[in-house]
Amino acid sequence: MPAAGGIGPGNGKAYPGNLTPFVTVTCIVAAMGGLIFGYDIGISGGVTTMTPFLQKFFPEVWEKKEANKSTNQYCQYDSETLTLFTSSLYLAALVASVAAATITRKLGRKLSMLIGGLLFFAGALVNGFAKAVWMLILGRILLGLGIGFANQSVPLYLSEMAPYRYRGSLNIGFQLSITIGILVANVLNFFFAKIKGGWGWRLSLGGAMVPALIITIGSLVLPDTPNSMIERGQTEEARTKLKKIRGVDDVEEEFKDLVAASDASKLVEHPWTNLLQRKYRPHLTMAVLIPFFQQFTGINVIMFYAPVLFNTIGFGDDASLMSAVITGIVNVVATMVSIYGVDKWGRRFLFLEGGVQMLICQAVVAACIGAKFGISGNPGDLPKWYAIVVVLFICIYVAGFAWSWGPLGWLVPSEIFPLEIRSAAQSVNVSVNMIFTFLVAQVFLTMLCHMKFGLFLFFAFFVVVMSIFVYFFLPETKGIPIEEMNQVWRSHWYWSRFVEDHDYSNGDMEMSKGGLGPKNM
Ligand code: BGC
Secondary structure (H helix, E strand, O other): OOEOOOOOHHHOOOOOOOOOHHHHHHHHHHHOOHHHHHHHHHHHHHHOOOHHHHHHHOHHHHHHHHHOOOOOHHHOOOOHHHHHHHHHHHHHHHHHHHHHHHHHHHHOHHHHHHHHHHHHHHHHHHHHOOOOHHHHHHHHHHHHHHHHHHHHHHHHHHHHHOOHHHHHHHHHHHHHHHHHHHHHHHHHHHHHOOOOOOOHHHHHHHOOHHHHHHHHHHHHHOOOOHHHHHHOOOHHHHHHHHHHHHOOOOOHHHHHHHHHHHHHHHOOOOHHHHOOOHHHHHHHHHHHHHHHHHHOOOHHHHHHHHHHHHHHOOOOHHHHHHHHHHHHHHHHHHHHHHHHHHHHHOHHHHHHHHHHHHHHHHHHHHHHHHHHHOOOOOOOOOOHHHHHHHHHHHHHHHHHHHOOHHHHHHHHHHHHOOHHHHHHHHHHHHHHHHHHHHHHHHHHHHHHHHHOOHHHHHHHHHHHHHHHHHHHHOOOOOOOOHHHOHHHHHOOOOHHHOOOHHHOOOOOHHHOOOOOOOOEO
16 A cells, blocks of 8 residues: 555654644634534525425425425425525635635735625625525525635635644634534524424524624634735734744744745746646646545535435425434534544545545445335335434444545645645635535436436445545645645655656755655655
8 A cells, every 4th residue: 555644744844833722712713714604504405495485485396395295206306496596605605716815815814704704794684584586596695705705715724823733633623613504504494494483494594694793703803824924025023923823932944934935926926827837736636626526425415405305215394304413413523533633644544534434325325215215216105214224324424524525625725735826726626616516506406306316326436536536646744834745746656747846945845855755645
């Protein structure tokens, strides 16, 4: 087996610095930027199973669902307007992340977070008071714009703030917030669905104002990252800030590297076209493939449509919302496992283990659903044990995702880009993530209707492909300072052909060779 770890701080620079209370609190506050994204992911699936909501905005879906009770279960929710409601947000997020790239680079990470919080707040307000479908869609577009800004800036902020040895754990705070957002949304849906007057959906959608306020206020009190301050010419303030963040006076080496990275970055006039240069081929590949693969694990089939899916396989409305709560809890807890392990076991181990786990579960779920529903989609009577087995394997699948592709899909891109392309490349990452989140959200119900249980095998196929990709092409990034990341490409059996020593100016050549043979993957 190719060496998976190989590169540790021992091979490279080891900047002094502690996990200070200051940096910890700062990162926790910033990570809450994930709440808005998570809340939204969790809320839409549940709202779209609430009868009063469907009757008011999507009466044709409701009628079809009513009429369909005993016929083909696979197709009862297949409606384009309904999926447009869920997925419009992701197109808006995609557009926003491009604008956010420039703001994040020129005006700092904080301002992008602030704009994200405000837009999200506006979206929640419009949705909570929605009277017609256009208001729903407008609200979701505003929410999407907010998410585009937040997802652009928060992961970068965290990776830049964190001492490199704890970067994985601190960055995964973002994913933890996403999962908490999803869970809270699922729990609220469960209760709001029971409100007598049938207006519970307004609380669900309007409730997004709370996480919006948290990130808005958070962004006002947070300090900017030293990297971003240097990039914007506040060099001396950045040095003082770095000392405070690291809790030591001796920050010269790290500081010098940040300044060098910033100088290199200033030479770049067009960060977008710059991305196309040969030496950035590994970065661009990861910025595109990591989010693509993350979405093709099929996770959002569960996140958006768990209640719909559980309904389809024979659970009542209440039990379906409850099952979504259960998968939500598993998602949060398993993310904590990742926080614990990512800087110990490394990224590659988690990616590969998670892949195998998801694959097995997808095969079992496909077999279970296939055995009961067959091709006709008519299950007859479903025994209780059967439903329990399906939910159990869906939970194990969610856990596999939650400690691998979930957090790492945001962590790894945010830590591998050199400063001069960081904002632009992160925006590619967010955009690709959003395009494919959109696609999965948009076509899932149609795919379920046509591919039936084969849908799970479709995603299983991609899990195999992505695991092979990680095995051969993704280098380990654990324990490498972020501005020193180039060494991992230079010592990689494949990527080394794209990057050359003289491509980099910030003094990391001294550690480029010793002990880092091409065996390192
Ligand atoms: C993904 C989302 C997904 C969530 C589930 C995130 O990392 O980007 O698409 O819904 O994880 O926890």
